[in-house]
Amino acid sequence: MNFARRFLAIQGESRHKLRFLERVNKRTRNLLMIKVAGLTKTYAGVSAIQGLDFTVTKGEIVGFLGPNGAGKSTTMRILSCFMPATSGTASVAGFDVATQSREVRSRVGYMPENVALYPEMRVQEYLEYRAALKGVRGRRNRQRVNAVKELCSLRDVETKLIGALSKGYRQRVGIADALVNDPDLLILDEPTIGLDPNQIRQVRQLIRDLGKRHTILLSTHILSEVEMICSRVLIINRGRIAASDTAENLVGRVRTAGGVTAEIRAEADELQGALVALTGVRRADVVPMDDGWMECTLRTDAEHDPREEVARLAAARGWPLRALGREQVSLERVFAAITQAEEM
Protein backbone atom coordinates (compact mmCIF):
# COMPACT_ATOMS: atom_id res chain seq x y z
CA MET A 1 0.00 0.00 0.00
CA ASN A 2 2.66 2.38 1.10
CA PHE A 3 4.81 1.24 -1.73
CA ALA A 4 2.07 1.80 -4.25
CA ARG A 5 1.51 5.35 -3.04
CA ARG A 6 5.18 6.10 -3.20
CA PHE A 7 5.37 4.60 -6.62
CA LEU A 8 2.52 6.79 -7.81
CA ALA A 9 4.08 9.83 -6.20
CA ILE A 10 7.31 9.22 -8.03
CA GLN A 11 5.43 8.70 -11.24
CA GLY A 12 3.51 11.92 -10.73
CA GLU A 13 6.57 13.91 -9.93
CA SER A 14 8.47 12.66 -12.89
CA ARG A 15 5.57 13.41 -15.15
CA HIS A 16 5.50 17.00 -13.85
CA LYS A 17 9.21 17.24 -14.26
CA LEU A 18 8.96 15.90 -17.74
CA ARG A 19 6.33 18.41 -18.70
CA PHE A 20 8.42 21.20 -17.23
CA LEU A 21 11.48 20.03 -19.10
CA GLU A 22 9.52 19.86 -22.30
CA ARG A 23 8.37 23.43 -21.85
CA VAL A 24 11.93 24.59 -21.17
CA ASN A 25 13.07 22.59 -24.13
CA LYS A 26 10.54 24.24 -26.41
CA ARG A 27 11.57 27.69 -25.33
CA THR A 28 15.27 27.08 -25.69
CA ARG A 29 14.94 25.10 -28.88
CA ASN A 30 14.60 28.35 -30.76
CA LEU A 31 17.77 29.74 -29.31
CA LEU A 32 20.18 26.94 -28.62
CA MET A 33 21.41 25.02 -31.59
CA ILE A 34 23.97 22.91 -29.77
CA LYS A 35 24.03 22.09 -26.12
CA VAL A 36 26.83 19.92 -24.83
CA ALA A 37 27.14 18.97 -21.18
CA GLY A 38 29.85 16.87 -19.59
CA LEU A 39 30.62 15.13 -22.85
CA THR A 40 33.30 12.48 -22.48
CA LYS A 41 34.62 9.97 -24.96
CA THR A 42 37.20 7.33 -24.27
CA TYR A 43 38.77 5.04 -26.84
CA ALA A 44 40.01 1.85 -25.28
CA GLY A 45 40.74 3.60 -22.01
CA VAL A 46 42.32 6.68 -23.56
CA SER A 47 40.09 9.70 -23.29
CA ALA A 48 39.72 11.89 -26.36
CA ILE A 49 37.48 14.45 -24.72
CA GLN A 50 36.81 14.90 -21.04
CA GLY A 51 33.75 16.61 -19.72
CA LEU A 52 33.18 19.05 -22.55
CA ASP A 53 30.62 21.82 -21.89
CA PHE A 54 29.55 24.41 -24.40
CA THR A 55 26.58 25.84 -26.21
CA VAL A 56 26.12 27.32 -29.64
CA THR A 57 23.29 29.74 -30.31
CA LYS A 58 21.33 29.86 -33.50
CA GLY A 59 23.02 31.87 -36.23
CA GLU A 60 26.52 31.71 -34.83
CA ILE A 61 29.58 30.65 -36.78
CA VAL A 62 31.69 28.91 -34.21
CA GLY A 63 35.25 27.84 -34.86
CA PHE A 64 36.60 24.82 -33.12
CA LEU A 65 40.28 25.44 -32.74
CA GLY A 66 42.86 23.02 -31.50
CA PRO A 67 45.92 21.02 -32.39
CA ASN A 68 45.64 17.59 -33.95
CA GLY A 69 44.30 15.07 -31.52
CA ALA A 70 42.68 17.66 -29.27
CA GLY A 71 39.29 16.05 -29.69
CA LYS A 72 37.75 18.25 -32.37
CA SER A 73 36.78 15.45 -34.72
CA THR A 74 35.56 13.28 -31.88
CA THR A 75 33.21 16.01 -30.68
CA MET A 76 31.93 16.60 -34.18
CA ARG A 77 31.39 12.92 -34.78
CA ILE A 78 29.33 12.71 -31.62
CA LEU A 79 27.27 15.75 -32.62
CA SER A 80 26.60 14.28 -36.03
CA CYS A 81 25.54 10.98 -34.43
CA PHE A 82 28.30 8.94 -36.03
CA MET A 83 29.47 7.65 -32.68
CA PRO A 84 28.07 7.78 -29.19
CA ALA A 85 29.66 9.52 -26.24
CA THR A 86 30.97 7.50 -23.32
CA SER A 87 29.15 9.80 -20.94
CA GLY A 88 27.53 13.20 -20.90
CA THR A 89 24.83 14.58 -23.14
CA ALA A 90 24.66 16.52 -26.34
CA SER A 91 21.66 17.91 -28.13
CA VAL A 92 21.15 19.59 -31.46
CA ALA A 93 18.15 21.84 -32.01
CA GLY A 94 16.64 20.41 -28.84
CA PHE A 95 17.00 16.77 -29.87
CA ASP A 96 19.28 14.42 -28.00
CA VAL A 97 21.98 12.88 -30.19
CA ALA A 98 21.75 9.51 -28.47
CA THR A 99 18.01 8.99 -28.17
CA GLN A 100 16.66 11.11 -31.02
CA SER A 101 19.43 10.43 -33.43
CA ARG A 102 17.43 10.49 -36.65
CA GLU A 103 15.79 13.80 -35.73
CA VAL A 104 19.26 15.23 -35.21
CA ARG A 105 20.67 13.71 -38.36
CA SER A 106 17.92 15.15 -40.52
CA ARG A 107 18.76 18.63 -39.21
CA VAL A 108 22.53 18.47 -39.45
CA GLY A 109 24.71 18.76 -42.50
CA TYR A 110 27.98 17.08 -41.68
CA MET A 111 31.17 17.10 -43.67
CA PRO A 112 33.69 14.63 -42.29
CA GLU A 113 37.39 15.31 -42.08
CA ASN A 114 38.19 12.90 -44.90
CA VAL A 115 35.46 13.48 -47.42
CA ALA A 116 34.73 9.95 -48.61
CA LEU A 117 32.58 9.69 -51.70
CA TYR A 118 31.58 6.87 -54.02
CA PRO A 119 34.14 7.11 -56.83
CA GLU A 120 31.97 5.29 -59.37
CA MET A 121 29.15 7.83 -59.18
CA ARG A 122 28.81 11.07 -61.06
CA VAL A 123 28.55 14.35 -59.17
CA GLN A 124 24.96 15.01 -60.20
CA GLU A 125 23.93 11.45 -59.42
CA TYR A 126 25.66 11.51 -56.05
CA LEU A 127 24.03 14.74 -54.95
CA GLU A 128 20.59 13.49 -56.03
CA TYR A 129 21.16 10.29 -54.09
CA ARG A 130 22.30 12.11 -50.97
CA ALA A 131 19.38 14.52 -51.15
CA ALA A 132 16.91 11.65 -51.49
CA LEU A 133 18.56 9.88 -48.57
CA LYS A 134 18.01 12.98 -46.47
CA GLY A 135 14.34 13.04 -47.41
CA VAL A 136 14.49 15.65 -50.16
CA ARG A 137 12.43 14.15 -52.95
CA GLY A 138 10.55 14.96 -56.09
CA ARG A 139 10.77 18.44 -57.50
CA ARG A 140 12.49 19.77 -54.39
CA ASN A 141 15.30 17.28 -54.99
CA ARG A 142 16.10 18.85 -58.34
CA GLN A 143 15.79 22.35 -56.91
CA ARG A 144 18.08 21.69 -53.99
CA VAL A 145 20.68 19.84 -56.06
CA ASN A 146 20.75 22.69 -58.54
CA ALA A 147 21.03 25.22 -55.74
CA VAL A 148 23.98 23.54 -54.03
CA LYS A 149 25.71 22.94 -57.34
CA GLU A 150 25.45 26.66 -58.01
CA LEU A 151 26.59 27.54 -54.50
CA CYS A 152 29.64 25.29 -54.58
CA SER A 153 30.51 25.99 -58.24
CA LEU A 154 30.08 22.39 -59.30
CA ARG A 155 28.21 23.11 -62.53
CA ASP A 156 31.14 22.34 -64.80
CA VAL A 157 31.87 18.96 -63.23
CA GLU A 158 28.30 17.69 -62.72
CA THR A 159 28.69 14.88 -65.26
CA LYS A 160 32.16 13.83 -64.13
CA LEU A 161 32.87 10.70 -62.16
CA ILE A 162 33.72 11.54 -58.58
CA GLY A 163 36.78 9.32 -58.78
CA ALA A 164 38.21 11.61 -61.45
CA LEU A 165 37.78 14.83 -59.47
CA SER A 166 40.59 16.81 -57.87
CA LYS A 167 40.81 17.15 -54.12
CA GLY A 168 39.39 20.66 -54.22
CA TYR A 169 36.33 19.58 -56.14
CA ARG A 170 35.79 16.60 -53.89
CA GLN A 171 35.90 18.89 -50.89
CA ARG A 172 33.26 21.03 -52.53
CA VAL A 173 31.11 18.02 -53.30
CA GLY A 174 31.38 17.24 -49.59
CA ILE A 175 30.15 20.70 -48.66
CA ALA A 176 27.39 20.50 -51.27
CA ASP A 177 26.33 17.18 -49.76
CA ALA A 178 26.24 18.70 -46.28
CA LEU A 179 24.07 21.54 -47.58
CA VAL A 180 21.72 19.63 -49.81
CA ASN A 181 18.85 19.25 -47.33
CA ASP A 182 19.15 22.87 -46.17
CA PRO A 183 20.08 21.84 -42.63
CA ASP A 184 19.72 23.99 -39.53
CA LEU A 185 23.25 23.23 -38.45
CA LEU A 186 26.36 22.71 -40.53
CA ILE A 187 29.22 20.76 -39.02
CA LEU A 188 32.36 21.06 -41.10
CA ASP A 189 35.44 19.17 -39.99
CA GLU A 190 38.50 20.98 -41.34
CA PRO A 191 36.80 22.20 -44.51
CA THR A 192 39.94 23.79 -46.01
CA ILE A 193 42.48 21.06 -45.30
CA GLY A 194 44.40 19.87 -48.34
CA LEU A 195 43.28 22.68 -50.62
CA ASP A 196 45.48 25.10 -52.51
CA PRO A 197 45.44 28.78 -51.46
CA ASN A 198 42.99 29.72 -54.17
CA GLN A 199 40.56 27.02 -53.22
CA ILE A 200 40.96 27.87 -49.54
CA ARG A 201 39.90 31.42 -50.30
CA GLN A 202 36.87 30.19 -52.22
CA VAL A 203 35.78 27.79 -49.51
CA ARG A 204 36.18 30.45 -46.82
CA GLN A 205 34.07 32.86 -48.82
CA LEU A 206 31.49 30.14 -49.28
CA ILE A 207 31.37 29.44 -45.54
CA ARG A 208 31.02 33.12 -44.77
CA ASP A 209 28.07 33.34 -47.15
CA LEU A 210 26.50 30.25 -45.65
CA GLY A 211 26.84 31.76 -42.20
CA LYS A 212 24.18 34.29 -43.10
CA ARG A 213 21.54 31.57 -43.17
CA HIS A 214 22.92 28.63 -41.20
CA THR A 215 24.46 27.95 -37.84
CA ILE A 216 27.94 26.62 -38.45
CA LEU A 217 30.38 24.70 -36.33
CA LEU A 218 33.68 24.26 -38.08
CA SER A 219 37.01 22.96 -36.94
CA THR A 220 40.42 24.08 -37.99
CA HIS A 221 43.91 24.46 -36.73
CA ILE A 222 44.55 27.61 -38.71
CA LEU A 223 44.11 30.67 -36.56
CA SER A 224 43.75 33.21 -39.36
CA GLU A 225 40.91 31.13 -40.75
CA VAL A 226 39.00 31.45 -37.52
CA GLU A 227 39.70 35.16 -37.41
CA MET A 228 38.33 35.56 -40.91
CA ILE A 229 35.22 33.45 -40.68
CA CYS A 230 34.01 32.87 -37.15
CA SER A 231 31.99 34.95 -34.80
CA ARG A 232 33.20 32.92 -31.84
CA VAL A 233 36.07 30.58 -31.13
CA LEU A 234 36.15 27.56 -28.90
CA ILE A 235 39.65 26.48 -28.10
CA ILE A 236 39.93 22.85 -27.27
CA ASN A 237 43.05 21.39 -25.76
CA ARG A 238 43.59 17.85 -24.55
CA GLY A 239 39.90 17.15 -24.60
CA ARG A 240 38.84 20.22 -22.65
CA ILE A 241 37.53 23.62 -23.61
CA ALA A 242 40.39 25.97 -22.86
CA ALA A 243 38.75 29.19 -23.97
CA SER A 244 35.59 30.52 -25.55
CA ASP A 245 35.60 34.04 -26.90
CA THR A 246 35.34 36.13 -30.03
CA ALA A 247 38.27 35.81 -32.39
CA GLU A 248 39.32 39.45 -31.95
CA ASN A 249 39.37 39.21 -28.18
CA LEU A 250 41.31 36.02 -28.28
CA VAL A 251 43.88 37.25 -30.72
CA GLY A 252 44.02 40.54 -28.88
CA ARG A 253 44.78 38.71 -25.66
CA VAL A 254 47.72 37.07 -27.32
CA ARG A 255 48.92 40.10 -29.25
CA THR A 256 49.41 42.06 -26.07
CA ALA A 257 51.71 39.39 -24.84
CA GLY A 258 53.37 39.28 -28.24
CA GLY A 259 56.13 41.37 -29.61
CA VAL A 260 57.83 43.18 -32.40
CA THR A 261 60.49 41.90 -34.74
CA ALA A 262 63.05 43.97 -36.62
CA GLU A 263 66.08 43.42 -38.79
CA ILE A 264 68.82 45.99 -38.26
CA ARG A 265 72.50 46.07 -39.18
CA ALA A 266 74.48 47.18 -36.16
CA GLU A 267 76.89 45.97 -33.52
CA ALA A 268 75.02 43.44 -31.38
CA ASP A 269 75.73 44.68 -27.86
CA GLU A 270 75.15 48.31 -28.71
CA LEU A 271 71.91 47.44 -30.44
CA GLN A 272 70.70 45.35 -27.55
CA GLY A 273 71.42 48.14 -25.06
CA ALA A 274 69.60 50.71 -27.16
CA LEU A 275 66.56 48.54 -27.69
CA VAL A 276 66.11 47.65 -24.03
CA ALA A 277 66.26 51.34 -23.18
CA LEU A 278 63.14 52.05 -25.27
CA THR A 279 59.94 52.68 -23.27
CA GLY A 280 57.75 49.67 -22.74
CA VAL A 281 60.29 47.10 -23.87
CA ARG A 282 60.72 44.40 -21.31
CA ARG A 283 63.13 42.20 -23.15
CA ALA A 284 65.14 42.38 -26.35
CA ASP A 285 66.78 39.41 -28.03
CA VAL A 286 69.37 40.11 -30.69
CA VAL A 287 70.44 37.21 -32.85
CA PRO A 288 73.00 37.60 -35.65
CA MET A 289 71.78 36.42 -39.05
CA ASP A 290 73.95 34.83 -41.73
CA ASP A 291 74.46 38.00 -43.75
CA GLY A 292 75.65 40.21 -40.92
CA TRP A 293 72.24 41.64 -40.06
CA MET A 294 70.75 41.31 -36.61
CA GLU A 295 67.36 39.82 -35.97
CA CYS A 296 65.76 41.54 -33.00
CA THR A 297 62.76 40.29 -31.07
CA LEU A 298 61.17 42.62 -28.55
CA ARG A 299 58.82 41.71 -25.74
CA THR A 300 56.68 44.65 -24.74
CA ASP A 301 54.06 45.74 -22.27
CA ALA A 302 50.48 45.45 -23.38
CA GLU A 303 49.88 49.15 -23.99
CA HIS A 304 53.08 49.97 -25.85
CA ASP A 305 53.86 49.61 -29.52
CA PRO A 306 57.57 50.41 -29.88
CA ARG A 307 57.76 50.19 -33.65
CA GLU A 308 57.86 53.92 -34.20
CA GLU A 309 60.62 54.32 -31.66
CA VAL A 310 62.63 51.51 -33.19
CA ALA A 311 62.49 53.21 -36.56
CA ARG A 312 63.47 56.56 -35.05
CA LEU A 313 66.31 54.95 -33.11
CA ALA A 314 67.71 53.33 -36.24
CA ALA A 315 67.47 56.58 -38.16
CA ALA A 316 69.18 58.59 -35.39
CA ARG A 317 72.09 56.18 -35.08
CA GLY A 318 72.40 55.71 -38.81
CA TRP A 319 71.70 51.96 -38.60
CA PRO A 320 70.20 50.43 -41.72
CA LEU A 321 66.73 48.96 -41.04
CA ARG A 322 65.21 46.52 -43.52
CA ALA A 323 62.30 44.91 -41.71
CA LEU A 324 60.02 45.95 -38.89
CA GLY A 325 56.81 44.32 -37.94
CA ARG A 326 54.58 42.74 -35.40
CA GLU A 327 55.13 39.14 -34.64
CA GLN A 328 52.67 36.85 -36.45
CA VAL A 329 50.35 35.36 -33.91
CA SER A 330 50.50 31.64 -34.39
CA LEU A 331 48.22 29.06 -32.97
CA GLU A 332 51.07 27.82 -30.82
CA ARG A 333 51.32 31.24 -29.24
CA VAL A 334 47.59 31.45 -28.65
CA PHE A 335 47.81 28.11 -27.07
CA ALA A 336 50.79 28.94 -24.96
CA ALA A 337 49.09 32.14 -23.83
CA ILE A 338 45.80 30.46 -23.03
CA THR A 339 47.06 27.35 -21.38
CA GLN A 340 49.55 29.37 -19.36
CA ALA A 341 46.77 31.67 -18.25
CA GLU A 342 44.80 28.62 -17.20
CA GLU A 343 47.62 27.28 -15.14
CA MET A 344 48.17 30.59 -13.36
Add this chain to the structure above:
Amino acid sequence: MNFFTLLRREIRAYFLSPVAWVVLFFFLLMTGFNFYAGVAALNRGPSEVTVVEAFFNTIFFWFGFILVIPLITMRLFSEEYKMGTIESLMTAPVRDSHVVFAKYGGALFFFIVLWLPSLLYFMVFSRVTKLAAAGASGPFLGAYSMLLLIGMFYLSIGCLASALTRNQIIAAIMSFSMITLLFFMGLLTFFILNITATLREMTSYFSALEHMGEASRGIFDSRPLVFYLSLTAIFLFLTFHVFQSRRWRN
Protein backbone atom coordinates in the same frame (compact mmCIF):
# COMPACT_ATOMS: atom_id res chain seq x y z
CA MET B 1 11.20 5.69 -48.79
CA ASN B 2 14.79 5.69 -47.74
CA PHE B 3 15.02 1.96 -48.21
CA PHE B 4 14.42 2.16 -51.93
CA THR B 5 16.91 4.98 -52.34
CA LEU B 6 19.49 2.80 -50.64
CA LEU B 7 18.51 -0.30 -52.58
CA ARG B 8 18.78 1.56 -55.86
CA ARG B 9 22.26 2.70 -55.00
CA GLU B 10 23.32 -0.81 -53.99
CA ILE B 11 22.08 -2.28 -57.24
CA ARG B 12 23.67 0.45 -59.31
CA ALA B 13 26.92 0.06 -57.42
CA TYR B 14 27.17 -3.50 -58.73
CA PHE B 15 26.70 -2.57 -62.33
CA LEU B 16 28.97 0.45 -62.12
CA SER B 17 31.92 -1.61 -60.95
CA PRO B 18 34.04 -3.71 -63.30
CA VAL B 19 34.13 -6.57 -60.78
CA ALA B 20 30.47 -7.32 -61.39
CA TRP B 21 30.93 -7.59 -65.14
CA VAL B 22 33.96 -9.83 -64.78
CA VAL B 23 32.03 -12.07 -62.38
CA LEU B 24 29.06 -12.10 -64.72
CA PHE B 25 31.24 -12.98 -67.70
CA PHE B 26 33.03 -15.91 -66.13
CA PHE B 27 29.91 -17.10 -64.42
CA LEU B 28 28.09 -17.28 -67.72
CA LEU B 29 31.00 -19.13 -69.21
CA MET B 30 30.83 -21.66 -66.42
CA THR B 31 27.07 -22.19 -66.52
CA GLY B 32 27.18 -22.38 -70.29
CA PHE B 33 29.78 -25.09 -70.14
CA ASN B 34 27.81 -26.85 -67.44
CA PHE B 35 24.73 -26.85 -69.60
CA TYR B 36 26.70 -28.12 -72.57
CA ALA B 37 28.15 -30.93 -70.48
CA GLY B 38 24.67 -31.87 -69.27
CA VAL B 39 23.28 -32.05 -72.77
CA ALA B 40 26.30 -34.03 -73.94
CA ALA B 41 25.74 -36.56 -71.17
CA LEU B 42 22.11 -36.95 -72.17
CA ASN B 43 23.17 -37.48 -75.77
CA ARG B 44 25.14 -40.54 -74.86
CA GLY B 45 22.03 -42.63 -74.54
CA PRO B 46 18.85 -43.20 -72.59
CA SER B 47 18.99 -41.67 -69.17
CA GLU B 48 16.82 -41.38 -66.08
CA VAL B 49 17.59 -37.74 -65.48
CA THR B 50 16.09 -34.70 -67.17
CA VAL B 51 18.14 -31.83 -68.45
CA VAL B 52 17.16 -29.77 -65.41
CA GLU B 53 18.54 -32.41 -63.10
CA ALA B 54 21.65 -32.73 -65.20
CA PHE B 55 22.23 -29.01 -64.97
CA PHE B 56 21.63 -28.45 -61.29
CA ASN B 57 23.45 -31.43 -59.85
CA THR B 58 26.93 -31.24 -61.25
CA ILE B 59 30.20 -30.26 -59.67
CA PHE B 60 30.46 -27.27 -62.06
CA PHE B 61 27.15 -25.98 -60.90
CA TRP B 62 28.00 -26.21 -57.23
CA PHE B 63 31.51 -24.91 -57.64
CA GLY B 64 30.30 -21.81 -59.43
CA PHE B 65 27.46 -21.37 -57.01
CA ILE B 66 29.62 -21.48 -53.88
CA LEU B 67 32.45 -19.44 -55.34
CA VAL B 68 30.32 -16.61 -56.59
CA ILE B 69 28.57 -15.84 -53.30
CA PRO B 70 31.60 -14.40 -51.47
CA LEU B 71 32.46 -12.40 -54.58
CA ILE B 72 29.03 -10.81 -54.51
CA THR B 73 28.87 -10.10 -50.80
CA MET B 74 32.42 -9.23 -49.81
CA ARG B 75 32.18 -5.58 -50.75
CA LEU B 76 28.81 -4.86 -49.15
CA PHE B 77 29.93 -3.41 -45.83
CA SER B 78 33.71 -3.81 -45.98
CA GLU B 79 34.06 -1.37 -48.86
CA GLU B 80 32.14 1.32 -47.02
CA TYR B 81 34.18 0.81 -43.87
CA LYS B 82 37.43 0.93 -45.80
CA MET B 83 36.62 3.95 -47.95
CA GLY B 84 35.11 5.84 -45.05
CA THR B 85 31.83 6.38 -46.85
CA ILE B 86 30.16 4.70 -43.89
CA GLU B 87 30.55 8.03 -42.08
CA SER B 88 28.46 10.00 -44.53
CA LEU B 89 26.04 7.11 -44.89
CA MET B 90 25.37 6.77 -41.18
CA THR B 91 25.19 10.50 -40.50
CA ALA B 92 22.30 10.72 -42.96
CA PRO B 93 18.90 10.09 -41.38
CA VAL B 94 18.75 6.39 -42.30
CA ARG B 95 17.73 3.41 -40.22
CA ASP B 96 20.39 0.78 -39.61
CA SER B 97 17.93 -1.93 -40.59
CA HIS B 98 17.22 -0.23 -43.90
CA VAL B 99 20.91 -0.14 -44.67
CA VAL B 100 21.30 -3.85 -43.92
CA PHE B 101 18.22 -4.84 -45.92
CA ALA B 102 19.18 -2.64 -48.84
CA LYS B 103 22.63 -4.15 -49.01
CA TYR B 104 21.25 -7.65 -48.77
CA GLY B 105 18.60 -6.81 -51.35
CA GLY B 106 21.20 -5.47 -53.74
CA ALA B 107 23.26 -8.64 -53.42
CA LEU B 108 20.19 -10.81 -53.93
CA PHE B 109 19.26 -8.83 -57.01
CA PHE B 110 22.68 -9.35 -58.54
CA PHE B 111 22.51 -13.05 -57.67
CA ILE B 112 19.22 -13.35 -59.49
CA VAL B 113 20.61 -11.51 -62.49
CA LEU B 114 23.45 -14.03 -62.61
CA TRP B 115 21.02 -16.90 -63.07
CA LEU B 116 18.60 -15.28 -65.48
CA PRO B 117 20.51 -16.23 -68.64
CA SER B 118 20.37 -19.91 -67.68
CA LEU B 119 16.59 -19.75 -68.12
CA LEU B 120 17.30 -19.01 -71.74
CA TYR B 121 19.28 -22.24 -72.10
CA PHE B 122 16.32 -24.30 -71.04
CA MET B 123 13.92 -22.38 -73.21
CA VAL B 124 16.11 -22.98 -76.23
CA PHE B 125 16.56 -26.64 -75.30
CA SER B 126 12.85 -27.41 -74.97
CA ARG B 127 12.12 -25.49 -78.18
CA VAL B 128 14.72 -27.44 -80.11
CA THR B 129 14.20 -30.94 -78.71
CA LYS B 130 10.43 -30.70 -78.17
CA LEU B 131 10.80 -33.22 -75.34
CA ALA B 132 7.96 -33.30 -72.85
CA ALA B 133 10.38 -33.83 -69.95
CA ALA B 134 12.46 -30.83 -70.94
CA GLY B 135 9.51 -28.52 -70.69
CA ALA B 136 8.01 -29.91 -67.49
CA SER B 137 7.32 -27.12 -65.07
CA GLY B 138 7.78 -29.12 -61.82
CA PRO B 139 11.55 -29.61 -61.95
CA PHE B 140 11.95 -26.08 -63.27
CA LEU B 141 10.08 -24.37 -60.50
CA GLY B 142 11.63 -26.69 -57.94
CA ALA B 143 15.19 -26.15 -59.06
CA TYR B 144 14.93 -22.40 -59.43
CA SER B 145 13.14 -21.84 -56.15
CA MET B 146 15.69 -24.06 -54.39
CA LEU B 147 18.39 -22.04 -56.09
CA LEU B 148 16.85 -18.88 -54.71
CA LEU B 149 16.41 -20.35 -51.23
CA ILE B 150 19.96 -21.63 -50.92
CA GLY B 151 21.23 -18.44 -52.48
CA MET B 152 19.34 -16.33 -49.96
CA PHE B 153 20.86 -18.26 -47.10
CA TYR B 154 24.43 -18.18 -48.41
CA LEU B 155 24.15 -14.49 -49.24
CA SER B 156 23.10 -13.75 -45.69
CA ILE B 157 26.25 -15.52 -44.50
CA GLY B 158 28.29 -13.36 -46.85
CA CYS B 159 26.50 -10.28 -45.54
CA LEU B 160 27.47 -11.11 -41.99
CA ALA B 161 31.10 -11.73 -42.94
CA SER B 162 31.29 -8.38 -44.71
CA ALA B 163 29.76 -6.55 -41.77
CA LEU B 164 32.47 -7.99 -39.54
CA THR B 165 35.53 -6.59 -41.27
CA ARG B 166 36.83 -3.67 -43.28
CA ASN B 167 38.93 -6.00 -45.39
CA GLN B 168 37.13 -7.44 -48.41
CA ILE B 169 39.52 -10.37 -48.75
CA ILE B 170 38.95 -11.41 -45.17
CA ALA B 171 35.21 -11.08 -45.67
CA ALA B 172 35.43 -13.32 -48.75
CA ILE B 173 37.54 -15.94 -46.97
CA MET B 174 35.22 -15.99 -43.98
CA SER B 175 32.07 -16.44 -45.99
CA PHE B 176 33.67 -18.93 -48.37
CA SER B 177 34.88 -21.20 -45.56
CA MET B 178 31.60 -20.94 -43.71
CA ILE B 179 29.60 -21.83 -46.81
CA THR B 180 31.83 -24.73 -47.87
CA LEU B 181 31.75 -26.12 -44.36
CA LEU B 182 27.97 -26.06 -44.36
CA PHE B 183 27.81 -27.45 -47.84
CA PHE B 184 30.11 -30.38 -47.21
CA MET B 185 28.59 -31.25 -43.87
CA GLY B 186 26.24 -33.61 -45.66
CA LEU B 187 29.06 -35.17 -47.65
CA LEU B 188 31.37 -35.61 -44.68
CA THR B 189 29.27 -38.40 -43.27
CA PHE B 190 30.21 -40.58 -46.19
CA PHE B 191 33.82 -40.41 -45.20
CA ILE B 192 33.21 -41.31 -41.60
CA LEU B 193 32.64 -45.05 -41.46
CA ASN B 194 31.61 -45.73 -37.89
CA ILE B 195 28.63 -43.45 -37.90
CA THR B 196 25.12 -44.37 -36.92
CA ALA B 197 22.38 -44.37 -39.49
CA THR B 198 20.34 -41.78 -37.63
CA LEU B 199 23.28 -39.35 -37.54
CA ARG B 200 23.84 -39.83 -41.22
CA GLU B 201 20.20 -39.22 -41.86
CA MET B 202 20.27 -36.10 -39.72
CA THR B 203 23.13 -34.54 -41.66
CA SER B 204 21.34 -35.30 -44.89
CA TYR B 205 18.62 -32.94 -43.75
CA PHE B 206 21.17 -30.12 -43.85
CA SER B 207 22.60 -31.12 -47.18
CA ALA B 208 22.12 -28.62 -49.96
CA LEU B 209 22.97 -31.38 -52.43
CA GLU B 210 20.09 -33.45 -51.16
CA HIS B 211 17.70 -30.51 -51.26
CA MET B 212 18.63 -29.56 -54.77
CA GLY B 213 18.48 -33.16 -55.94
CA GLU B 214 14.92 -33.49 -54.78
CA ALA B 215 13.79 -30.10 -55.96
CA SER B 216 15.19 -30.59 -59.44
CA ARG B 217 13.18 -33.79 -59.74
CA GLY B 218 10.12 -31.68 -59.08
CA ILE B 219 9.52 -32.79 -55.52
CA PHE B 220 8.24 -30.14 -53.16
CA ASP B 221 9.36 -30.41 -49.54
CA SER B 222 8.46 -27.77 -46.97
CA ARG B 223 11.34 -28.67 -44.65
CA PRO B 224 14.13 -27.03 -46.68
CA LEU B 225 11.87 -24.02 -47.21
CA VAL B 226 11.56 -23.46 -43.47
CA PHE B 227 15.19 -24.37 -42.93
CA TYR B 228 16.62 -21.84 -45.37
CA LEU B 229 14.20 -19.04 -44.65
CA SER B 230 14.74 -19.22 -40.91
CA LEU B 231 18.50 -19.42 -41.25
CA THR B 232 18.49 -16.44 -43.58
CA ALA B 233 16.48 -14.51 -41.02
CA ILE B 234 18.92 -15.46 -38.27
CA PHE B 235 21.96 -14.42 -40.25
CA LEU B 236 20.40 -11.12 -41.28
CA PHE B 237 19.50 -10.50 -37.68
CA LEU B 238 23.11 -11.17 -36.70
CA THR B 239 24.33 -8.88 -39.48
CA PHE B 240 22.05 -6.15 -38.23
CA HIS B 241 23.44 -6.43 -34.72
CA VAL B 242 27.05 -6.63 -35.80
CA PHE B 243 26.52 -3.58 -37.97
CA GLN B 244 24.84 -1.68 -35.19
CA SER B 245 27.47 -2.62 -32.67
CA ARG B 246 30.21 -0.93 -34.69
CA ARG B 247 28.75 2.33 -33.54
CA TRP B 248 29.16 1.41 -29.92
CA ARG B 249 32.38 -0.52 -30.11
CA ASN B 250 34.82 2.16 -31.23
